[in-house]
Amino acid sequence: EDKVVQSPLSLVVHEGDTVTLNCSYEVTNFRSLLWYKQEKKAPTFLFMLTSSGIEKKSGRLSSILDKKELFSILNITATQTGDSAVYLCAVEYNTDKLIFGTGTRLQVFP
Amino acid sequence: DAGITQSPRHKVTETGTPVTLRCHQTENHRYMYWYRQDPGHGLRLIHYSYGVKDTDKGEVSDGYSVSRSKTEDFLLTLESATSSQTSVYFCASSRATGFFHTEAFFGQGTRLTVV
Numbered sequence: 629e630d631k632v633v634q635s636p637l638s639l640v641v642h643e644g645d646t647v648t649l650n651c652s653y654e655v656t657n658f659r660s661l662l663w664y665k666q667e668k669k670a671p672t673f674l675f676m677l678t679s680s681g682i683e684k685k686s687g688r689l690s691s692i693l694d695k696k697e698l699f700s701i702l703n704i705t706a707t708q709t710g711d712s713a714v715y716l717c718a719v720e721y722n723t724d725k726l727i728f729g730t731g732t733r734l735q736v737f738p
Numbered sequence: 739d740a741g742i743t744q745s746p747r748h749k750v751t752e753t754g755t756p757v758t759l760r761c762h763q764t765e766n767h768r769y770m771y772w773y774r775q776d777p778g779h780g781l782r783l784i785h786y787s788y789g790v791k792d793t794d795k796g797e798v799s800d801g802y803s804v805s806r807s808k809t810e811d812f813l814l815t816l817e818s819a820t821s822s823q824t825s826v827y828f829c830a831s832s833r834a835t836g837f838f839h840t841e842a843f844f845g846q847g848t849r850l851t852v853v
Contacts, residue, residue: 634780662841670828670844671781716780718842725796726771726830726842730780 630655632719634729642737645707649732651717652699659720661693661700666714666731674702674715707736741765744829744845751852757816759848761829769832770812771796771842772804774825781828787812819852826850 635650653661660678664671675684677693677700684691688707693700704711714731721727741764751757761770769788773781773796783796785804793804801823803815812831816823826849830842 670846673841673843676841718781725783725786726832727783727797728773728781730778 630721630725630727632717632727632729634715634717634732636732637730638733638735640735640737641707643708645736646703646705647707647734649702649704649715649717649734650699651702651729653717653719654698655719655721655727657722658695658698662718662720662726663691663700663702664716664718666716667712671716704734707734709736709738712736742829742831742843742845744827744848746848747846748849749851751819751850753820753852754818757819757850759814759816759827759829759850761812761814761831761845763810763812763831763843765831765833765843766809767831767833767843768809769842770806771830771832772802772812772814773828773830774798774823775828775847776825784814784827816850819850821852824850824852 632653662676663674675691680695688705691702712735714733716731717729743762745760771786772784775781782798784802787793787806805813826847828847829845832842
């Protein structure tokens with residue numbers, strides 16, 4: 629069965645902390661892995677990863693993919709209260725399917 | 739942001755009635771998706787489309803049908819709504835560039851309550 633598993637399910641930190649979110653997957657014919665941030669409404673795109681070992685960065689956020697071990701991590705450094713959200717990992721596989729994990733709920737307190 | 743809109747944004751309906759949700763995109767994206775989001779389950783794929791009149795089932799397709807008669811519109815129909823279909827429904831679209839898709843862009847969601 630194709631699946632995407634995220635951990636931890638939830639995380640509570642203080643501003644300034646660094647967090648690491650995990651995403652592991654088992655799918656047929658992997659194509660790409662995507663990270664999204666969901667606040668109150670629609671998920672918004674963060675990163676798309678297709679190659680192992682190449683880090684994608686955007687400000688304080690970074691992500692890397694390991695296609696051999698079938699996982700990805702999303703790092704957020706110097707967290708801020710605005711980083712509070714649900715972070716979703718999705719994997720594109722087979723021909724056109726996009727499957728999501730259940731998400732990690734991050735709460736950042738001042 | 740991609741131009742993708744869902745209608746209605748909120749709906750309350752009675753058990754046993756048919757319901758149609760509409761997704762409209764102005765980006766000429768080839769691929770469109772319908773997901774439902776429930777606590778503890780994340781986003782689950784209901785149906786998706788890879789072109790006009792080309793659709794396929796996702797992981798939770800029972801009780802739902804879709805149609806795509808134009809590139810820009812993807813309709814989701816609950817044939818006979820049940821309380822278990824109370825959820826938030828998200829539509830998404832993406833385009834393909836060679837082997838990979840680009841990221842999927844999401845609509846704002848439709849909150850459906852079946853009473």
